[in-house]
Amino acid sequence: MAYWLMKSEPNVVSYDDVVNQGHPEEWHGVRNYTARNNMKAMKLGDQAFFYHSNIGKEIVGIIEVVAEAHPDSTAEPNEKGNIVWECVDVMPVKKLPKPVTLETIKKTPELANMALVKLSRLSVSPVTDAEWQLICKMGGL
Template sequence: MNYWLFKSEPGCFSFDDLKNRPESTEHWDGVRNYQARNFLRDRVKTGDRVLFYHSNIPEPAVVGIATVVREGYPDFTAYDPHGEHFDPKSSPAAPIWYMVDVRYVEPLQKPVTLERIKANPLLSDMPLVKLSRLSIQPVTAEQWRIILAMGGMGT
């Protein structure tokens, strides 16, 4: 099993939105960064665990836990010319972008803010600290454990 941090702007799609979907499951679409796409296509696997991170808000934070329930497959939102994630270069015959399906697990007892993450020297190597704009990021097992502990979840 691998660990990941997935970023979403809560105004677009929040952790509560995931909870309220049928079966608390949704596809993670709209990723338009090649490095993040490669993670979704090649490395994110069924059963992997996800830290759900709310970004682009006054206090960005890890707010919950999800799990991957379907491995990478072509992101069909790229094919809709009226959709916000349309990419005319992508097609069903030659997909460029990929997505996975994730399922809500549980919220953290308390959000773990970016400020707290940056203040913890044990987390200084996290991509969130070093490559903050990347929307899909690997997390080590130790980083996962530390963030859960910071969120009041125990280990």
């Protein structure tokens, strides 16, 4: 299993929104090739931190990939009629008992090389096993 971090603005789609809808959430709307390629690398059962961006700036929960990369339903076809944007579907796993803020992550030396810190604008990024374990511990799991 691989680990990831996926960002969403909580006023658009929050972790609680995903929990409350009770069905898989298509992680659509990503328009960055690196983020798209990260989703294309995801496998069923991979888990991701759900990060509230812009408002809150904190990891609030864990989600799981329940459908591998497929065409993004919100994407327009290119000039050749192809959909180049892809996404995965996710379901909630659990909310962190204690959200882990970006400020805390930046102050933690073991997380200095985390993609969230180094590539702050990337909306879908990999997380190492060590980063995953530490953030889960920091979040009360």
